[in-house]
Amino acid sequence: xxxxxxxxxxxxxxxxxxxxxxxxxxxxxxxxxxxxxxxxxxxxxxxxxxxxxxxxxxxxxxxxxxxxxxxxxxxxxxxxxxxxxxxxxxxxxxxxxxxxxxxxxxxxxxxxxxxxxxxxxxxxxxxxxxxxxxxxxxxxxxxxxxxxxxxxxxxxxxxxxxxxxxxxxxxxxxxxxxxxxxxxxxxxxxxxxxxxxxxxxxxxxxxxxxxxxxxxxxxxxxxxxxxxxxxxxxxxxxxxxxxxxxxxxxxxxxxxxxxxxxxxxxxxxxxxxxxxxxxxxxxxxxxxxxxxxxxxxxxxxxxxxxxxxxxxxxxxxxxxxxxxxxxxxxxxxxxxxxxxxxxxxxxxxxxxxxxxxxxxxxxxxxxxxxxxxxxxxxxxxxxxxxxxxxxxxxxxxxxxxxxxxxxxxxxxxxxxxxxxxxxxxxxxxxxxxxxxxxxxxxxxxxxxxxxxxxxxxxxx
Numbered sequence: 443x444x445x446x447x448x449x450x451x452x453x454x455x456x457x458x459x460x461x462x463x464x465x466x467x468x469x470x471x472x473x474x475x476x477x478x479x480x481x482x483x484x485x486x487x488x489x490x491x492x493x494x495x496x497x498x499x500x501x502x503x504x505x506x507x508x509x510x511x512x513x514x515x516x517x518x519x520x521x522x523x524x525x526x527x528x529x530x531x532x533x534x535x536x537x538x539x540x541x542x543x544x545x546x547x548x549x550x551x552x553x554x555x556x557x558x559x560x561x562x563x564x565x566x567x568x569x570x571x572x573x574x575x576x577x578x579x580x581x582x583x584x585x586x587x588x589x590x591x592x593x594x595x596x597x598x599x600x601x602x603x604x605x606x607x608x609x610x611x612x613x614x615x616x617x618x619x620x621x622x623x624x625x626x627x628x629x630x631x632x633x634x635x636x637x638x639x640x641x642x643x644x645x646x647x648x649x650x651x652x653x654x655x656x657x658x659x660x661x662x663x664x665x666x667x668x669x670x671x672x673x674x675x676x677x678x679x680x681x682x683x684x685x686x687x688x689x690x691x692x693x694x695x696x697x698x699x700x701x702x703x704x705x706x707x708x709x710x711x712x713x714x715x716x717x718x719x720x721x722x723x724x725x726x727x728x729x730x731x732x733x734x735x736x737x738x739x740x741x742x743x744x745x746x747x748x749x750x751x752x753x754x755x756x757x758x759x760x761x762x763x764x765x766x767x768x769x770x771x772x773x774x775x776x777x778x779x780x781x782x783x784x785x786x787x788x789x790x791x792x793x794x795x796x797x798x799x800x801x802x803x804x805x806x807x808x809x810x811x812x813x814x815x816x817x818x819x820x821x822x823x824x825x826x827x828x829x830x831x832x833x834x835x836x837x838x839x840x841x842x843x844x845x846x847x848x849x850x851x852x853x854x855x856x857x858x859x860x861x862x863x864x865x866x867x868x869x870x871x872x873x874x875x876x877x878x879x880x881x882x883x884x885x886x887x888x889x890x891x892x893x894x895x896x897x898x899x900x901x902x
Contacts, residue, residue, distance in 0.1 A: 513538070517545050571662050578655025580605045580618075592642060592661050593634070611635075614644070621646025622657055631664075641668045677848060684727055688720035695720075730865040733796075734848065737872040744790040744876055748900040751787045751819050751826055752777055758798040759817060762806060769811045776818035785821040788900040793873045797881075800866040801830040801893050808891070809834035825879075826899045831892040837885040845883055846871040870895075 513525075525542055572589030576582055582605055585597035593609050600608035606615050613632055621628035627647040634640040645660040695713040703709040752775075759773050766773045778785065787794070805815045809832045819828035837845060848868045870893075874881045878898055885891035 509538070513541060517541070517548075571660050574605070574659040574661070576605050576618075576656050576659065580622075582608055583656065589659075589661055592640065592663055594636075617644050618646060618659065621659070622648065624648075641665045673848075680848070681731065685724070688724040688727075691720040692717050692724075727865075730869060733869055734865055734872070737869065737876065744793055746788050746790050746877065746898075748786050749789055749791055749794060751785045751821075751828060753784070754787075754791075754794055754798065755817050755819055755828060758795070758802055761799065762802050765803075765806055766815065769806065769809070769813075771806060771809055771812070772814045774814065774816045776816055778818075778820040780820075785819065785826050786900040787826045788898040789877050789879075793877055794897075797870050797873050797895060798828075798830075800870050801895070804866055804893075805830050805832035805834065805891075808832065821899055824899050825896050827894055827896040829892055829894045831890065833890040836887040836889050837883070837891055838887050839885075842883055842885055846881070 525545075570588065572592045573584070573586045574582060574589050575584040582600045582603055585595075585600050585608075587597060589595075590597040590600075593614070595608050605618060609615070611634075617628075617630045617632060620630070621644075624646075625648075627645060629646075630644045632642040632644055634642050641664045643662040643664045645662070646657055647660075648657045649655065695716045699710065699713050703713055755775060759775055763773060802815070802817070809815060813833040815833075816831045817828065818831070819826065821827075846867050848865055871881055874895055874897070880896045882894050883891065884894075
């Protein structure tokens with residue numbers, strides 16, 4: 443730019459000098475040659491002055507244009523904070539101010555877009571659902587961390603990859619292709635083999651409009667929902683079975699009495715005893731169901747207080763002593779040998795009584811005649827604990843993790859023999875947790891089982 447302006451100014455001056463010389467030469471040729479020496483010197487001086495003037499003028503006009511060019515280049519490279527410094531009041535300075543104002547507004551808009559982008563990324567990263575965005579060529583545009591955890595890939599590495607390369611599992615690819623071919627949002631279930639194995643719900647929705655090819659894929663983990671649904675179905679089936687069994691006995695006994703057995707005193711007593719026993723069992727089941735529903739709803743209304751743990755255990759043993767004697771069982775209390783005085787627990791009296799009764803009752807049921815049941819307790823730091831140990835049939839290791847489930851029985855063959863509702867240990871677990879404690883079980887098959895309950899300790 444500088445040299446173009448410089449040559450332009452210089453040529454204009456030279457042309458003007460030549461024009462003047464031609465005019466002088468045409469009017470007075472004799473005089474021109476007489477004054478040739480002086481004219482030559484004047485021409486050289488004028489040309490030198492023109493060179494200097496052209497350089498100054500060219501620099502004055504080209505410098506702002508060069509600054510504009512440099513500023514535009516830096517703005518094009520993303521340096522929106524750069525300011526073009528052009529002084530003066532001519533049009534170039536006005537243009538520079540306009541470009542500076544435009545770059546300021548662009549910088550503000552880009553900062554706002556970046557803030558919105560980071561905010562959206564934070565929202566998507568914090569979602570419990572996995573989110574994957576793909577373009578029309580099936581390339582990954584974005585994937586949050588949850589999607590990577592659910593589908594087993596690294597989101598940062600998957601960007602710009604084909605979706606089939608990032609997640610090569612064939613069932614998932616088929617769902618994606620079906621969703622992209624559909625005109626409406628598509629939903630499908632996927633049994634993810636893992637690890638770990640999961641139940642996933644896949645939602646695929648194409649981007650709206652014709653200018654944005656591609657789709658967004660939302661992955662929702664339905665594993666817990668499936669488990670809860672299965673537990674609900676199992677619970678309904680178990681309740682139906684547990685209710686149906688005593689009702690069937692009551693109905694058959696009643697029909698037998700109506701058909702004539704009521705006339706025979708001995709038969710009448712047998713069937714009435716059966717009706718009474720099954721009615722008691724039915725009442726016990728209903729009470730346990732109501733207790734469990736109240737516990738799980740959180741409407742227990744517990745009122746924890748300071749309770750003497752040793753006295754509570756002694757009362758529990760006395761309540762069950764009669765049943766133990768019927769089976770010739772020995773019930774033993776073992777207070778702590780290294781603690782003097784009473785140990786106090788911070789617990790609700792009714793809840794603690796129900797926990798102890800269920801554990802001791804369970805030990806009596808599953809301990810053969812002539813066995814032994816030991817109840818021991820101790821205190822350590824901020825907690826107290828008690829154990830109910832029996833010499834019963836024991837529990838297999840595979841069943842030990844499930845004994846606190848509703849209606850679960852490790853020894854299904856003896857369930858009718860020992861009776862019970864199958865809800866006792868589930869109630870124990872929920873009550874202990876409601877009192878901010880823990881319950882654990884350990885067992886050796888054929889040698890016995892020990893249940894240990896830990897509760898907060900109250901001040902002595």
